[in-house]
Amino acid sequence: MLQTNLEHVTSKEHLQQIIESNEKVAVCCGRMGPMCIPVYEVFEVFGEKYPDIKFMDMEFDNPEAAVIRSLPECSTFRGLPFTVYYRNGKVVKATTSIQNAKQIKEVIEEVLS
Amino acid sequence: MSHHFDLIIIGAGPAGLAAAIYASRAAIKTLVIDESSAGGQVKTTHQVANYPGFIEPVSGHQLASNMKKQAEKYGTKFELAAEITDLNLVGAEKWVKADGETYTAKQIIISTGSSPRLLNVPGEKEFKGGGISYCATCDGEFYTGKDIVVVGGGNSAMEESLLLLQFVNSITVIHQFDALQAEKVTAEKMIQNPKVNILWSHEPRGFEKNGERMIITAENLKTKEMVTIERDGVFIFVGMLPNVDALKNTPLEFSKYGYIVTNENMETNIEGVYAAGDVRDKKYRQIATAVGDGTVASLEVIRKM
Numbered sequence A: 001m002l003q004t005n006l007e008h009v010t011s012k013e014h015l016q017q018i019i020e021s022n023e024k025v026a027v028c029c030g031r032m033g034p035m036c037i038p039v040y041e042v043f044e045v046f047g048e049k050y051p052d053i054k055f056m057d058m059e060f061d062n063p064e065a066a067v068i069r070s071l072p073e074c075s076t077f078r079g080l081p082f083t084v085y086y087r088n089g090k091v092v093k094a095t096t097s098i099q100n101a102k103q104i105k106e107v108i109e110e111v112l113s
Numbered sequence B: 001m002s003h004h005f006d007l008i009i010i011g012a013g014p015a016g017l018a019a020a021i022y023a024s025r026a027a028i029k030t031l032v033i034d035e036s037s038a039g040g041q042v043k044t045t046h047q048v049a050n051y052p053g054f055i056e057p058v059s060g061h062q063l064a065s066n067m068k069k070q071a072e073k074y075g076t077k078f079e080l081a082a083e084i085t086d087l088n089l090v091g092a093e094k095w096v097k098a099d100g101e102t103y104t105a106k107q108i109i110i111s112t113g114s115s116p117r118l119l120n121v122p123g124e125k126e127f128k129g130g131g132i133s134y135c136a137t138c139d140g141e142f143y144t145g146k147d148i149v150v151v152g153g154g155n156s157a158m159e160e161s162l163l164l165l166q167f168v169n170s171i172t173v174i175h176q177f178d179a180l181q182a183e184k185v186t187a188e189k190m191i192q193n194p195k196v197n198i199l200w201s202h203e204p205r206g207f208e209k210n211g212e213r214m215i216i217t218a219e220n221l222k223t224k225e226m227v228t229i230e231r232d233g234v235f236i237f238v239g240m241l242p243n244v245d246a247l248k249n250t251p252l253e254f255s256k257y258g259y260i261v262t263n264e265n266m267e268t269n270i271e272g273v274y275a276a277g278d279v280r281d282k283k284y285r286q287i288a289t290a291v292g293d294g295t296v297a298s299l300e301v302i303r304k305m
């Protein structure tokens, strides 16, 4: 289990239900490692700054995380975490490896603003 | 909008958080600004075994979270994931602009720490996470049975390489000197390993992709000859750099390696501006030394107020 204060995505069905009931969703799929922790923590801070976006995480080693790992947008990714942004139920952006607050803000402005 | 504080601390690593705990406990109105979340390098350190007070190793994430909560408990305010766009360190009233807000204070502690150094060669940024990595524990398994390059020959490069050897088929180390800088025992383990090959006195000059594979161009520093090798991935571990980009246009005095120069009270050359932790010009960069610096800086602030 990820030790974050974010709401965790637990299954494919759970993710489906979240992206159907929220226009803007961001999911950071990773482990408790040095590349992932900074992204979860920026998500925690941004949860307050962007109340219209649902920021969540998902454990990379959960077999259900195939719903993220096997996305075509992530097919070339070889760096944790895989971070996926959804709008109206569709993937609008995916990033690999660590991203800082500025980079995450740029993605939000590009696809979720 | 403008917000006034007695003390602004830039950087919420152990140095900044220690300073915040001391200042807030002394009823000094304190703001901590960080471009990321609180905790600095500690929050991403798997286990810390040498910070006093913990008999068993403590997770860095837990230690960082406790430091932040301790500062919050005494009234420290935090502005996190905030980008500093401008700042003025000179004069009696100093100010920092971040995310469209202006924060003023009479005293400032800079504790922006350090970050892994990038090579800054073409292709490095573009292929981050898609062939280029900076963390063996995070990304090693994506290269199971593959052939990779490790750039660097210091302690962290060699320790991360030993971990990578559990996954990969082979490692080609690209190192700028003709001996490894890592501790002798670690260096020997690498040199003796049949899966390891070392390109001595070489430096990467660029990365490209050929399908799934990485093309690495490296220069032989002695002959100036360029070599090109093709591997499945590249891991880069080439040391740390002080986080001083936001401070470059200030009159702060920096050492020749870019660290902020202070006296033993953590005072910089600018009145009312202190530096603490890894960003400071000093010999040992550890959590305990960062906490010590933050404490000294804060006690100086308290004394002067």
Ligand SMILES: Cc1cc2nc3c(=O)[nH]c(=O)nc-3n(C[C@H](O)[C@H](O)[C@H](O)COP(=O)(O)OP(=O)(O)OC[C@H]3O[C@@H](n4cnc5c(N)ncnc54)[C@H](O)[C@@H]3O)c2cc1C
Residues within 6 Å of the ligand: B010, B011, B012, B013, B014, B015, B016, B033, B034, B035, B036, B037, B038, B039, B040, B041, B042, B045, B047, B048, B049, B050, B051, B084, B111, B112, B113, B114, B115, B243, B246, B276, B277, B278, B279, B285, B286, B287, B288, B290
């Ligand atoms: C992998 C690893 C393992 C380590 N293990 C240990 C260990 O076991 N024991 C030990 O004692 N030490 C260890 N260290 C060293 C230790 O983590 C550092 O010495 C310590 O964190 C330095 O603290 P600091 O507060 O000076 O800086 P940092 O921890 O680097 O924190 C600086 C903070 O400033 C912020 N910042 C940077 N620039 C800006 C800006 N422009 N605006 C706003 N905020 C900014 C950063 O986001 C960060 O939060 C380790 C380091 C690494 C990388």
